[in-house]
Amino acid sequence: MAASLLSLSGSINTLRTPFPLKSEFRKPILSLLLRAAPVASMAYEKELAAAKKAASLAARLCQKVQRALLQSDVQSKSDRSPVTVADYGSQALVSFVLERELPSGSFLLVAEEDSGDLRKDDAKETLQRITKLVNDTISSDGTYTVSALSVEDVLAAIDSGKSEGGPRGRHWVLDPIDGTKGFLRGDQYAIALALLDEGQVVLGVLACPNLSLTPISNHSQPSAPNQVGCLFSAKVGAGTDMESLDGGSSPVKVHVSDIEDPAEASFFESYEAAHSMHDLSSSIAKKLGVHAPPVRIDSQVKYGALSRGDGAIYLRFPHKGYREKIWDHAAGSIVVTEAGGVVTDAAGNPLDFSRGKFLDLDTGIVVTNQKLMPQLLKAVRASLNEDAQSASSV
Ligand SMILES: Nc1ncnc2c1ncn2[C@@H]1O[C@H](COP(=O)(O)O)[C@@H](O)[C@H]1OP(=O)(O)O
Ligand SMILES: [Mg+2]
Ligand SMILES: [Mg+2]
Numbered sequence: 001m002a003a004s005l006l007s008l009s010g011s012i013n014t015l016r017t018p019f020p021l022k023s024e025f026r027k028p029i030l031s032l033l034l035r036a037a038p039v040a041s042m043a044y045e046k047e048l049a050a051a052k053k054a055a056s057l058a059a060r061l062c063q064k065v066q067r068a069l070l071q072s073d074v075q076s077k078s079d080r081s082p083v084t085v086a087d088y089g090s091q092a093l094v095s096f097v098l099e100r101e102l103p104s105g106s107f108l109l110v111a112e113e114d115s116g117d118l119r120k121d122d123a124k125e126t127l128q129r130i131t132k133l134v135n136d137t138i139s140s141d142g143t144y145t146v147s148a149l150s151v152e153d154v155l156a157a158i159d160s161g162k163s164e165g166g167p168r169g170r171h172w173v174l175d176p177i178d179g180t181k182g183f184l185r186g187d188q189y190a191i192a193l194a195l196l197d198e199g200q201v202v203l204g205v206l207a208c209p210n211l212s213l214t215p216i217s218n219h220s221q222p223s224a225p226n227q228v229g230c231l232f233s234a235k236v237g238a239g240t241d242m243e244s245l246d247g248g249s250s251p252v253k254v255h256v257s258d259i260e261d262p263a264e265a266s267f268f269e270s271y272e273a274a275h276s277m278h279d280l281s282s283s284i285a286k287k288l289g290v291h292a293p294p295v296r297i298d299s300q301v302k303y304g305a306l307s308r309g310d311g312a313i314y315l316r317f318p319h320k321g322y323r324e325k326i327w328d329h330a331a332g333s334i335v336v337t338e339a340g341g342v343v344t345d346a347a348g349n350p351l352d353f354s355r356g357k358f359l360d361l362d363t364g365i366v367v368t369n370q371k372l373m374p375q376l377l378k379a380v381r382a383s384l385n386e387d388a389q390s391a392s393s394v
């Protein structure tokens with residue numbers, strides 16, 4: 001309940017409460033929550049600092065692997081082994097850092113990877129590589145005086161991520177590399193880490209090693225190498241910050257686009273057509289009156305870019321049968337909502353992170369600012385109806 005009340009973000013219309021709330025009660029409850037806001041801004045401070053450190057270190061490991069992958073002329077880009085090494089290495093590092101930075105209390109982590117395949121006989125070499133990468137990254141940071149981790153330590157750290165989540169207690173939620181396809185292409189990917197408290201996302205961090213600090217208006221726009229690498233962080237009731245991943249810039253508050261006219265808006269969608277129905281997005285954008293072509297980016301980097309107003313809308317409509325996982329949206333959604341945006345499913349319901357590993361969604365995920373959301377949901381409904389009608393007439 002306390003965490004639910006602390007999840008004050010955005011407008012009264014997007015306020016999530018653990019019980020149905022009639023509209024006439026929204027105002028008094030909002031003012032109550034506003035009075036509680038200073039408490040909210042002090043909460044989770046240690047946890048946020050630990051999450052930023054964990055995601056930054058994991059990003060360092062991933063960058064090293066991606067650089068080696070792109071420079072190698074032997075390894076084909078379709079070879080999944082480098083990404084496997086980086087996924088596991090990133091997960092082990094995040095779990096290592098969180099456990100050291102927050103030693104008190106039980107540590108529960110819901111994460112994408114587990115050590116099953118790594119314990120097989122043919123994975124010995126891969127496991128050695130991961131262990132070396134993790135140890136090298138820890139010693140490059142220099143803040144932990146621990147002896148080198150053994151392969152068993154690394155396996156145990158990866159397996160800390162076996163929590164199932166749910167509505168009770170605190171659970172960290174991790175995607176060690178979100179946007180595997182982008183990672184392999186040398187494009188965008190993110191390390192996405194969030195904390196759930198009593199089923200609510202209370203903080204989130206997105207490390208985006210290939211995102212430029214300056215706004216992107218088009219995916220293909222190159223940026224100077226020294227301007228690349230962003231860290232977004234958000235805490236309930238405290239807004240969203242962006243800083244450079246290398247620590248070379250101070251955090252700045254970011255805000256979603258304040259565009260009210262969809263004709264001026266641009267929209268993000270998955271780079272991969274297999275991850276989201278591009279036809280449906282273009283039909284929605286057309287109905288809404290959006291002129292600009294879609295900006296296609298991999299991973300939760302889309303949430304980060306949207307939180308600083310690079311684009312105004314994010315549309316995600318996975319193909320039938322795909323079930324969204326909480327680690328693919330927990331960090332991204334709080335980064336956007338704390339920057340003033342709204343994240344809902346296609347029916348306009350807020351995302352519910354309290355049901356375990358999966359999100360129980362109506363059709364898709366839509367993200368925009370508060371002004372555009374009503375029009376966007378109307379266009380979404382119209383396009384989905386058309387889609388259903390044409391499917392039934394075939
Ligand atoms: N068939 C699929 N449909 C939708 N999303 C997918 C599918 N396969 C993997 N994903 C996940 O979608 C996210 C990236 O999608 P996008 O870049 O299109 O936004 C990633 O979390 C990716 O997992 P992973 O974390 O393994 O990369
Ligand atoms: Mg993912
Ligand atoms: Mg992943």
Ligand SMILES: [Mg+2]
Binds near residue numbers: 112
């Ligand atoms: Mg994956």
